[in-house]
Amino acid sequence: MKKYSTLLLSSTLLLSTLTNSSLIAAQETENSTELPLTTTIAESNQEVTSILETTETSEEIIPLDPRPKVAVTESAVTSQANQIITTQQNGNNLSIFYQRSNAQKNLEIKYAIWSHENGQDDLRWISARDYQTDISLVDSKAGRYSIHAYITIEGKSIFLQAISIDITRPAPSMTAKINQIGLLDIAIHNISPDVQEVLVPTWSNVNGQDDIKWYKAQRQTDGTYSLRVYLKDHHFNTGAYSIHVYTKDTQGRQNFVTNTSIQICNQDVPSKPQPDIALENLQAIHGRYQVAVYETASSKPIRSVEVASWSMEKQANLIWRTASLENGKYLVAVDFQEQQNHSGNYHNHVYVTYTDGSRVGYASQIVDLTSARLPLKFSTHLAKIGHIQVTLSNVYDHQDLQFAVWSDENGQDDLRWYSAKKSADRTYLADILLNQHKGVGKYHVHAYQGGKGLGAYSMMVSNSDRYSSNNTYPIGQCTWGAKEVAPWVGNANQWPASAQRAGFRIGNRPQVGAIAVWPAGQYGHVAVVTAIDSSGRIRVQESNYAGNMSIGDYRGWFNPVTSGVTTYIYPH
Template sequence: MKKTRILKSLLVSTVILGSFWTVAALADDLNQETSVTRNQSVTVEEQPSLTVVSEQAAETDNNQAAAETVPETDQSQISSQPSVAEEVPRINPADVSEEASQTELTSSSSSQSMAVSSQKQSQPETSSRVQVESSPEPRAAVNSTAISGQVTILNQRDELGRFDVVIKEVAAPSGLSSVAVPIWSETGGQDDIIWYTASKQADGTYSVSVAIKDHKFSTGLYQIHLYYLINNQLRGVTTASTTVHALPPTGELNILNQDNNKGSFELVLSNVTDQKGLKEVLLPIWSDVNNQDDIRWYTANQQNDGTYRLSVSMADHKFSTGLYHIHVYYKEMDNQLRGVLGTSLIIPERKPSGKVAIVEQNTETGGFVIKVSEVVAQGGLDEVLVPVWSEAAGQDDLIWYSAKRQDDSSYMLSVDPARHNYSGGNYNIHVYYKLKSKSSVVPIAGTSVSVSFPKPSATVTIENVSKENGSFEVLISDIKAPMGLKEVLVPVWGEKSGQNDIVWYQAMLQTDNRYKVTVNSENHQYESGLYQIHVYLKQNDGSLQGLANRSVTLEAIPNQIKITYTGTGTYRLRVANPSGEGDLLYAVWSDQNDQDDLRWYQASAEESVMSGHINTQQHSGTGLYHLHLYQRYQGQMIPLKAATFHVTKSSYAAPYYSQNDPRWGTTYYGLYNMDSSGCVPTSMAMIISALKGQEVLPTQVANYLHYNSLDFNRLGGGTSSNGILHAAANWGLSAQGLSSKDSLTQALKNGYYVAAAVGASRFVVPGWTHEIVLKDYRDNMTYVLDPDHASNNGWYSIDYLYSIKSTDPMDNLSGTPFFKINDI
């Protein structure tokens, strides 16, 4: 763009730009970034206008140019006006006179005027940019008094690409609205011009901050002109200039915290400058190995103190050792990448190493602690592996341990011989590193340690010997079990009959950390006299170590009674040490209705005691029951002892179910229906309902057996004897096989239910077997419930029923076709 000098015949040369600059619009446009518009034609609105006037001293002649009035312009002819200059005219400071109070602009083709148009109201004064447009015609000059100001350049930082323009000694007698400062670099003409609005300061000065990034990062000479806005007119005041020197970007790179063991280091870049401004700092780094195949471009992180930092690990460079190259690049605000500096360092190769030692050993448990110290593992460790084994049986107890890192960078682990089969003797210990830089483990060191165990021991005492109850307590304390304690076992027996009454008790741990066993003579056939007590520790290796022998004497307790529930309303009576001679009889009755249900029973000899049974189904109701023990001698009934017990259930009557009941007789399970194959589910449903006291239908039993086992209609028609066991267990009952006629008879005498499989008889045709229910006893007979034919229900000889028992293998899978079903 062509630059022209101001005519010396004018006091102040000005350029009138473009369209008229209204007062209302001026302040707002001063806040906007501006550009110089070339040869524009605009429409002039009828509103107050602003004329830009330059004040300068006239030449030393006596002829003062008369002020000319700019004629009104026909708006229809604006487009035909000649072009105006496209540049901001330069003010010649030598031509500015403070005495100049009035000036004229000659309307000519060389005259230039400036105007700014806007429709917005004036805003508060700030340092901003003003848009300037070309005006098709100059306007008349406006008279004013002398104006002045001094431009100073402060805080110029070429390395940062910025400076401040400060206007001091501002003089405008008629007042001013704002201070405009157009600034541009000589590079490229005025292509980077910005009209700034200076900000007024508290001391009366005005200032503008300039950054070369807003001027296309241009360096060299910068032109600065000063204008005042007075009475809606821009008046040129003075000029200044400054040179922004082109400086190369700078930076200082330091290497810190180099750890050759870890293979890491840190980079700190300080004193960073770049006139063009920085977007980011990039550092390409690579090792000398394999020609940049591990190169990596890092972005440094800026810190609060203005430095840039970066941490580098050889793990990110294929764990290479040797020479490393480091370059520094700045990515500037214009996205250009500039190389700034470079350096290098050497990471020497270090072989992995370490020391292993036993730092602690427990003489009681045999345990020991391994420590791996002075660890050298260049590039870092994934894991420290320590295989340990005893020499007792080769490497059958080999365990690979993973040591744990400690705060002092050592690694430690504890070894418990319990994990090595409690082996004694020599233990081998090896150390391996699993390095981050290698896929395989690396052997480092080894050592050994000898392990021995002390003998187990404990303190055993006998306490709380009771003559009345025939009992005592064995207490075991202060236990030492080097191979670990699994349990404490206490075998006890009476001396009178050898070890035929021996019982192995398991001692129970108490809250005071002692182990205790309570021994009662009833568990030893009520034997009196000397009792032997031994104590054993069963260790975790399975060994049984005898610790102590003790003995105690129990006196005989005459007529000692014990009543135990044996199921289905039946109780067992045991009488130890009966006094005198003769038969033992006992009377039993319930508390209900006085003694209307009293029954007499006779005890029989059983081992060293007298025993008998009580069938509460033959008594009335539940609640408190009474038992009186008598001895019949020479026709006399001698009372011996009385006892009581509680009964919660005494009625066990079974409902009758038929397998051909129309509710379920035609229900199929597999290929067979209940009518043809459901004798076992139906019989068990009757028994379960009686013992549980709730309704259990044949289909419930059939569903369970068919869908949860292979026992019913799965391998053929009917149910195997295993189905009886499974059905009983599912409803919380027990099933016990009766392998003899005597055991069958005794079960029925005691009131139990029996599920019986029979062969060809009045209950079933030849070639088939059938399940029936047996209950109660009377004169060697029992009552039968036949699920197939209710007409068969009734009393039958036990001899007859036992003679027709089934011999089918499927009915004898447990060795017998008869099963006692009980509720315990």
């Protein structure tokens, strides 16, 4: 058992001159003989002396602050006698008063404050100001609290004083007022921090509680709970409104807290409740826009919305559309392609059906779609073997139009330009000769008008588009290739000597579309001429050349004379 000796303290020394005994005094004070707010330091010293003379314990004293304690120097506590901590609560604010001595003015003082409930789980450290230190009690429960004061001297924390106080919470209160027509703002004050929910049932006194709604208030950073009531949800009733407040605790128990009432006058509600109507996402060149209808604080709750739109005389292209509710607004999409593709000024009448059953029509603004254009439409058609017709529709300008065409094979080495002809209103077409191009697969088609590009398109060309299926020659042989490229060549007995007897012209000068004949070898060789630079420089499409069993331009530009071509068979 430890036995503590009696210590006599002068009135000029603080209780903190005892390194551990001061904490004993503080703990014993809170557990048994709590110091009143008016107790002087001298009286506290005498009480600690008395406690120390009579207390025996075998337990080690554990200080509140685990940092090592040292004695305060005499110069640091000069003029400290009879200075005590006092407090004053004003609503949700607690003021702690402590008059520093001259020696303490430049030293750090901190207050440790915690409730007696659940140990020190709500312990807070507050830096003291020169005299008055204010602490917010918004997040503090009612009950008994301890306050310990510490001063820092040469990096060491020294205990000064300990007091206990009772903290009360102000009674809950509520304010309700109209800040904007059709809106009732409610604020609830002094709700205990251990509350889980704040519920606010509100109703007008017209027809009892037929319009009662339960609202959930939201907690703000200052501890106030607030909510906004739309009077349209209460039929814009005037007269007295009742407002009650209930709280829910952690066990889900609901408790009545307070209530109030407010008088709603005619000037607090809109004289002509109507929604906001706006135009959105206007794309005049594409002939599209949206009509949006919003509920506002000054409009009645909406059940449904319909929009009538037209642009032609006598409403010839009138269309009714029902709005869809998306993200809190009613939307209708208008597209001139659905209204006879008419480019003009569009009228929009909005008809709103409210939840009370009433239906009101509103005229929205006129939308200028005179510049609206249909999107360009590209299409292809196999007119006959070797001829593909390309068509471009919805061309609004009247300048000459051209198509640039080339196959995907070897870049643009077979690029050809074709002049288009106007076949109908806003429609142009051109015939593409496949024998002017190479291979099958993807072909590129670019449209130009007045030197400006209108669009880039593509088409797929197959063997059956280029070549007739009436080909009995072995696939891959040169005769098969020539027949595919030039279907007119006929049967084998027309190669080449019999060709003249069959009515075909023959000669020794190259011509595009003609069959070039190499007589050398056991079987000879044939190809179709596709391009001519001169009689000594041509290009051909052929098969069974250098092991290639498909049709292609394998030679590029070459000299037919030196390569062995002796005869050309010309088409009719």
